[in-house]
Amino acid sequence: MLTAVLAGFFVSILLIPFGKYLKNRLSVLLVLLPALLFGYFAGFIPAVSAGNPVYSHHAWVPSAGINLDFHLDGLSLLFCLLITGIGTLVYIYAVAYMKGHPYLDRFFAYLSIFMAAMLGVVLSDNVLLLFIFWELTSISSFFLIGFNNDNADSRKSSITALAITAGGGFLLMAGLILAGYLSDTHSIREMILSNAILKSHSLYGLVLLLVFAGAFTKSAQFPFHFWLPGAMKAPTPVSAYLHSATMVKAGIYLLARLFPVLGGTDYWTVPLVIIGGCTMLLGAIISIFKKDLKEILAYSTISALGVLVFLIGVGTEAALTAAAVFILVHALYKATLFLVTGIIDHETQTRDISQLSGLRKLMLPVAIAGALAALSSAGIPLTLGFIGKDLIYEATLHTKLNFLFILTAIAVITNIFLVSAGFLAGIKPFTGSLPERLSGVHLPHWFMWMPPLILAFLGILFGSFPGWVGTSVLQPAAAAITNNTAGSPLKIWHGFNLVLLLSAVTIVSGTLLYLFKKTTAASSYPLLSAISAEKTFKRMGDYVKGFSTWYSNTMHNGFLRSYLLRIIIFAVLLLAYRVINGEPLEISLARISTISIYEIVVAGILIAAVYMTVTSTSRLTAVVGTSVIGYCICLMFVFYSAPDLAMTQFTIDTLTLVLFVFVLFRLPPFLNFANSKVRLRDGIVSTSFGVLIGIIALQALNEPIQTDISKFYGENAYTMAKGRNVVNVILVDFRGMDTMFEIVVLSIAALGVFSLINLRLKSSEKE
């Protein structure tokens, strides 16, 4: 199974070197990948439908709790078959659709990565592994949406899509890790066993919030739905495959998969029903106001996804069964409609429904596919759509929730609009008279029209004979969601009851809506544009950017002194906090020695020299001042038994003085830029810093000194290291390593000075 999941990655890696040989018809070989995978997964149908899920385990990063654990049960199988089955048809379609495109190899590479990632999502038993594949679907989607990369809209849409889905992804990651931490396992199967702990934990709400954030963004739920219409910038096969049939359903899959772990509580139901309800209603309504075929389909997809979230939220067995069925229903008809749209777009160069009509005369097989899909979408009896719709109404009518009426009403209204939208996309372009402009259009290669036709027929086939697909695929899927191995059988015919009535009302109203509504742009409905979340997000994005600009420019204002000031203030605050909160200061006289007049004088001169240096208006005087400071310190070193230090300090100070003098003599006058307020502020900050250092030093002075190491040096300097000057022995022996690398510092400084003065870059050496 590992090989099956990773096959797509291998193929795309192989495409890097060999891609250029696949430019033309050879690319049809790539169809083998999804086809073989489909065969492989189809082979599991008997076992899975018999209630025997398949497991596979490979160690990967056990210490992080991530292993390649795959679990093929009914739900996974349903998705696997959709992914590989529709994948096969999309590959075939794409071979013709993308024919002659210079980057065909890239296209299939991305598509294969996507397929593999999607398989990984639906097969992973490990939540973190699931997340890894989840992110990979976002990334491959990013590349596919931006596939036409010279188009600015494409790029923008791909970034928006990535931002939304990956942003949600990070939240999901946090949620999954939290769930894993709370239930002490990363295996979904094991989480199901300990779901009671999870649901009763105080952080359960947080887990849900984070998981929902992931699922909603991925499955384009309100208010995150707006990325999906933008994603239609991708080539049509991609829209069909990712953005209707598979990837957007990853969120649905996740909710379904985690239903036994997290579902069933009010925290679960209420948000999902509300968000799902809003999404389905909104998507459906907007869809019929759109003129672009792909946009119509995009919004109806959003609506359908809302329906699925809604159903999973409702969470009854019937609802979940309905969800399982509707996943298949929607995948079949929506993929068909997208592929049909792709053909129309490909052949007529337009997707504007107001300009499209009568195409049945030129491309009959396409028209048939479109019509069949539209019928299935409308839920006409004998289509799989009919069964789906029935189950939805069944589910809404039989919940234990309040506001049952409202829920049903929403479902009905949504479906009415969806019927209309389906007709708009699947029937409208083919009916009526053929405009002059389109007379040159002809039927494309059969690679393109065959896949939608197959999908459309499958919809009818499954609708007419639901028995096999119901028992072997859909029922196990539903059972997996409910975690109930004995699912109830799939019924097509519920008798003449309220559900049937609602179905009839839906179909009739939808058809009427289709027939009498004039195509109007959504923008003419201010209400609909007002609730467009895209603008809110854009405004939020602008706000964040504006804030970032303000913040970064304020923080990083280009003035070294203000950076230094902040660093010092930070230090002062921390040190002051520590000092004030510490034990009261005690001055012990244990380490205090007597003081002589010459010490006072030297210290006094030092202080005055510091004053002179700081206040001087002449650079030279300041430099003289620093020299005096150095020489006073030199004298102190002599007083306190450090002749080596005194020597070094004196020579180095003299040399620094020489250096300073040489650099200074062409500088312009010393100006005092700061006003007295600034000087006062700086004075306060720097004084408090100095005082704090003093206090801390005093505290440190109170600690008794430990002299083990200097005693060791005293004892061994002559006997072992053969030197009498212990300081020098330390420098060249005990701590010779310090000296060694300190002279390296000097060397580098010399080298740096040399190059700084002598090196002038040529104008050609820009960087």
Next chain:
Amino acid sequence: MEILLLILIALLYSTGIYMLLRRSMVKLLIGLGLLGNGVNILIFLLGSITKGKPPVIDDKASLFRDIYADPIPQALILTAIVISFGLQAFAIVLLKRVYVLVNSDDLDDLNTPEEEDI
């Protein structure tokens, strides 16, 4: 005497910092120098100070006969002095370069707008 040194340390740190906060690069360098001196005295003081007992073993003796100043802080300061000399020398030359580039030692004149990035 320690108290006096403490005052000196506080003074050198605060004036060093004060000079760092000026606009002139010469003052900045002077500030770094003052800070360096402050640190050296701090190390010297905390290593405990001893008058008139340099850590040099007498001729004909192989060990110290009486107490002597702690040589370790001295060695540390020596290293620190030399290192700061290297840094300071480089910084002073950098000051020269700054002057050549902008004809002043005002650090604000040095700021290069983002548009000039390569």
Next chain:
Amino acid sequence: MKSIILKTATEYLLPILLLFSIFILLRGHYYPGGGFVGGLIASIAFVLHSFTHGVNSTLRLLPVHPSGLVPFGLVLSATSMLLPLMAGKPAMTGLWIEEPIPVIGMIGSALFFDIGVYFLVIGVVLTILFSIFQYSE
């Protein structure tokens, strides 16, 4: 600077300072001094010379360019630091010749290390100062 007095003074101060620097270098292990201070004094000698005679004249005086002394000093010190590794001892381990040598005293790796420091310091200080002098002129 065009001063005969300084010029003449420099002529005898240069050897005296150099001699003094070597003295400070060699006694470093026993009395205050060592490679650092020694090197600094030696470089001051040349700096003084360059004040009166100009940098180019001082450079002519030196057998090698001061920047050449930097790697020379480095290699001397680094070798004395790392030579013990060849003998399977940790770096910086003191290796000493048993008998003391007249004048200098004990000869060991620490002495060579200090001599390396001495040359390096001369090289460094002169490289820095001469670069600046030449640039300023």
Next chain:
Amino acid sequence: MSLSNYIDYVILPILAVSLLLVFIRLFKGPTTVDRVIALDLLITIGVGVITVYSISTRKPILMDTGMILALIAFLGTIAFSYYLERRRKND
């Protein structure tokens, strides 16, 4: 009065006061050359202080520092002369 007391309580204070007086000149200026000679004088007095201090502590080793002071103090003065001879009119 013993020698060591004499050194500690007479000679060293005299020298300290001298240092102080010279520093006042250095502080006051008024010109850079005044400061430079004051600095030079400070160092020369410093040699004296170090010498007397080494007598006081009986550590002739400390005089080694004085040796270095004596030898290279004038370098600073030379450098300043060099500078003053070449600088621009404004400091």
Next chain:
Amino acid sequence: MTDITIMVLSTIGALSILFAAIGILRMPDFYLRLSVTVKAATLGSGLLLLSAAVFFPEAYVTTKVFAIIFFLVLTAPVAAHMIGRVAYLINARRWDGTVLDELEGMYDKENKVLLSDAEAAKTREDKAADDQAG
């Protein structure tokens, strides 16, 4: 005896230094300050060093003392000369009581060159001519 020698030497030395210090503070112009300080301080330090030579019996201290004195004597006049010359070049103010200045007008201040008599005379004439013209 040694003690008294040391006391005498050190007292004279310290007083010399003190006079130098008073001198540098009191003297009315730069040249006088320079003149007073260089030698008084050198003398003072030298005497203090001598007293150290007397105090420490070891030979190496004596040699060291003479080395230091030698260095001081060697360097102090040079430094004084250099700074005095520069002071004159940059027009350090002279005391009102100055009675004679034969250096006046002898410098070519542009090039910092001390002119020979003939050159100086020529420069003076030029200057006088300029003044008249001006």
Next chain:
Amino acid sequence: MVKQFLMNLLLSFIWVALTGALYFSNFFFGFLLGFFLLWLMSRNEADRRYYNRVPKIISFVLFFIWEMLKANIHVAYDVITPKFFMKPGIVKYPLIASSDFEINILATVISLTPGTLILDISDDKKALYIHVMYLKDREKFIQQIKNGLERRLLEIIR
């Protein structure tokens, strides 16, 4: 040649003085070191005779110290008394000494004497400009130096 030799000898003595260890090997080492340094900075000077100068040197040193003490006391008195007695002036002193070395020694000696200070030397090395603190009579001052310090000095050096 002789001067180099002397210089070399001087260096080896300084070496001995510095190390404070007076034995042959140390002296020899100092000699070698000095030779090396001089060789490093070898320059050509006319060779001179350098013998029998010792007594004159001693008498000069004593004379110099005496002058120095005398003048010092004079200056000290002026410094500590409230009123200034000085009459400063800058005197152009025509030189007899001609070589750099001679001029240098003379200048050093004059500068170390309180009350006098060398400000500069003319470029043609013909005149010293001396700052004098107590300038009663220009001619007398010049004669004093000529017959005192400069003569004694040149006797030693030449």
Next chain:
Amino acid sequence: MIDNYLILPVAIHLFAAILLLFLWRRTVAHRIVSIATSFIVMLLSIRLFSKVYNGNILIMEAGSWKAPFGIVFVADVFSCTLVLLTSFAALAVSIFSSAGISRSRILYGYFPIFHFLVMGLNGAFLTGDIFNLYVWFEVIIISSFVLMTLGGRKAQVEGAVKYMAMNILASTFFLTGIGILYGITGTLNMADLSIKIAALENRNLVNITALFFIIGFGIKAAVFPLYFWLPSSYHTPPSAVVATFGGLLTKVGIYALFRISTLIFVPDEFTKNLLLFIAVFTILTGSFGALIKRNIRRMFSYLIVCHIGFMIGGLAMFTGVAITGALIYLFHDIMVKTNMFLIAGLIRQLKGTMNMDKLGGLYTDYPKISLLIAIVLFSLAGIPPLSGFWPKLYLFEAGFINRQYILIGAIIIGSFITLYVIAKMWADVFWKNPPENDGRGEELKDSFATLSLSKKTMLVSPIVFLAAISLYLGFCAQNITEVAERITSEMLDTTPYIEAVLGKTY
């Protein structure tokens, strides 16, 4: 266990640098010696790592003086992992520099200083003595000053002045801390300090001392509010230089923070909260900055700051899981940040600018290079299962264990903005067609196409090499997590370290 082998990564760089000084102005020799040295050191580092990882902590007592009397060099797993990663980065930068650094700079000592810098880094990782660490820091600082100013352009000098001032201030804090530390313990050996500090009664003084180190190392690590030097300077020098800086310099600060926090100053509640505060604001500050910058290197600079926050966050929580996460992030970050700046340099070679507004069309012109760069970019963004992803698993989990929801939020924001700016950069630099030259700006030209094949290889192969390591870190994460967990256990139980340094009977 005593083994002098561990000093070789320092010694060989030292001798290489000296050799390069002797070979002054021979640019070809410089290139060859540099690459050869980096390669040899890499092999040695691999061996050192395997020695330590499969055996005991190794020590070298410099001068044969027993700790705590002499300076001890210690190679525990933490040190030698960093030495190993440094050697990878150094090799890559060496190769890249051979073609990517202008001839004038090589003539004026680029390579020797580079090797001094790498030596300094290795020394800092290996030393077991706090003052010696200071010396190493200074070696690093001065080399980085010189590398930063090499060339002397105005922007470079501006960056260098700010860099210098703040880094010297950092050293001042560090040195002040050392002074106090010596004053209260009388020792400088870190293992010895560990014991002596633990025994000290005046805890407040210990905490104050710790602050000096935190601020000092914090400046070096570029954390909020001490980070200013980094965005001021990292866009100015040549890219190969910044690659070394971006990959390694701030990480030494992180290394030091981790080392002292675990060995010497075990943080109290206040310090943990302080670190937490620092982490959150560092992440946010870096994120906001990266969001608005249009120059690739300025953006990367802010990303460095942002990601430093992740590591500090791990340290702040101070639990096994958290530290493991921070360490994995550290390893990942060294490799990927080095590579990012090499990539910036390559992009400049390819398109003549690093301004995203002026860039474009790389994907069309150089698809394979683009793919390569994509791997690195997405590693940086933490796309699973690339290397940036793994540490976040640990950090999130640690965050939940410690209930640090604000930190988790910050990490999410930081990760999100990183991903966003990387995607935006991808779209602008690779996807977008280059904007038409309006004639006002200077002509941007592709200087890559005209290069010889060997130079092209030198520019691209280091990126491939580092990308391969990044991929390894991602796909073989098990190995990395094991190393990180081993280091975490070293940190939480320092007894083996102390015993190795001071002997069993300390």
